[in-house]
Amino acid sequence: MDASYQCRWGAGARPLNPVWPMVPALLQDEVISSWLMRCALAQGCDATTLTGEVWPRLRYWCNDPDRELSIEQSQHLTRLSGIPTAALQAATLQPLYQLMTGAAEFPRGIAPWFLCLGCRNRRRSGGLQYCPKCFKERLPHYLIQDRLAWHSACPLHQVILLDRCECCHAPLCPHLLAPPEQTLGRCHRCGYELGFASTDRAPIKALSFQLAADELFSKPTLRYGENHLLLTEWFALSRWMIGILRTAARAPSPCTEMFFRELGVNLAELRPPPTGLPFEYLSPVDRAGLLAHVWSMLEVGPERLMAVAERERVRPSLLLPRSGELPASLARLGAVLKSSRRRNYNLAPVRTPRSVKSVLMRWQRLLRKFQR
Ligand SMILES: [Zn+2]
Ligand SMILES: [Zn+2]
Numbered sequence: 001m002d003a004s005y006q007c008r009w010g011a012g013a014r015p016l017n018p019v020w021p022m023v024p025a026l027l028q029d030e031v032i033s034s035w036l037m038r039c040a041l042a043q044g045c046d047a048t049t050l051t052g053e054v055w056p057r058l059r060y061w062c063n064d065p066d067r068e069l070s071i072e073q074s075q076h077l078t079r080l081s082g083i084p085t086a087a088l089q090a091a092t093l094q095p096l097y098q099l100m101t102g103a104a105e106f107p108r109g110i111a112p113w114f115l116c117l118g119c120r121n122r123r124r125s126g127g128l129q130y131c132p133k134c135f136k137e138r139l140p141h142y143l144i145q146d147r148l149a150w151h152s153a154c155p156l157h158q159v160i161l162l163d164r165c166e167c168c169h170a171p172l173c174p175h176l177l178a179p180p181e182q183t184l185g186r187c188h189r190c191g192y193e194l195g196f197a198s199t200d201r202a203p204i205k206a207l208s209f210q211l212a213a214d215e216l217f218s219k220p221t222l223r224y225g226e227n228h229l230l231l232t233e234w235f236a237l238s239r240w241m242i243g244i245l246r247t248a249a250r251a252p253s254p255c256t257e258m259f260f261r262e263l264g265v266n267l268a269e270l271r272p273p274p275t276g277l278p279f280e281y282l283s284p285v286d287r288a289g290l291l292a293h294v295w296s297m298l299e300v301g302p303e304r305l306m307a308v309a310e311r312e313r314v315r316p317s318l319l320l321p322r323s324g325e326l327p328a329s330l331a332r333l334g335a336v337l338k339s340s341r342r343r344n345y346n347l348a349p350v351r352t353p354r355s356v357k358s359v360l361m362r363w364q365r366l367l368r369k370f371q372r
Pocket of ligand 1: 156
């Protein structure tokens with residue numbers, strides 16, 4: 001993968017006859033909140049003061065600021081900043097969400113494949129990520145893809161992204177930066193220069209997954225075995241794979257270990273995320289690990305997956321979703337498992353005390369809340 005690979009989500013724009021004295025250009029692929037924060041620092045105020053001026057009745061930073069902007073809100077911002085309304089709207093996550101779901105508006109709570117900020121007032125617990133090397137080499141700013149859950153690595157530097165300050169471990173909250181800061185380059189809490197953070201090499205398969213998913217926004221279908229999957233089908237299949245990987249890693253058994261080994265996944269290497277939270281809340285390193293395994297499974301194709309599931313007599317509760325349906329390309333898996341289930345007698349579950357793993361998982365969630 002070379003430096004020429006970069007997905008273009010938003011073209012960016014220059015200000016035209018702005019009311020505000022100092023308006024930075026909206027950079028290519030820059031996400032709306034990043035530009036607003038840079039805009040605030042350029043005027044010599046903090047982000048809350050700036051948005052309070054634009055939308056006095058909106059508590060803009062207490063919710064996810066990147067999800068959507070109404071036409072009316074955008075037009076008001078255009079009048080003050082000179083950035084065209086279309087460019088402002090293209091810098092939100094809404095066009096991507098519409099392509100992925102067909103729905104115009106985000107739901108309350110989790111939207112699959114979009115990172116969750118975990119907002120409590122203006123505090124956050126994660127959901128924004130960056131590449132330290134990119135921050136060092138160019139003007140620090142955040143990209144649209146820094147909010148996408150399938151992005152866990154920088155394609156230019158091939159390193160895993162970070163979602164918190166390496167020095168004080170605070171989640172990134174650039175909207176809390178205030179003058180005399182002039183750029184988004186430092187941690188809001190301890191002032192650490194974020195570009196100096198150390199980096200780890202990204203798993204090549206996580207990058208392959210990321211590239212393939214990005215391509216689906218400009219290409220009609222992707223191959224999975226003999227199937228040609230549309231964007232929505234491909235994401236549904238990948239999500240199902242993430243689900244079974246996480247379930248199997250929590251409670252491995254010899255038959256699931258064998259099943260996954262045949263699909264190119266070593267379950268022993270898969271560290272279950274310490275918090276056990278939904279995928280959209282996980283750190284870049286946890287998501288990179290999962291997505292690299294999903295890529296291995298995708299490479300194997302549906303026929304082999306179904307054949308191995310039948311041969312290893314994998315328990316249906318692992319592979320069949322409790323709610324919703326199987327991905328279309330694996331629709332036959334239900335029938336395959338039913339036939340092997342008759343031969344596979346399971347003992348009734350025995351009530352046991354909560355496992356150490358599950359207690360630790362709850363403890364990690366509690367710590368995460370305190371770190372806001
Ligand atoms: Zn980078
Ligand atoms: Zn810090």
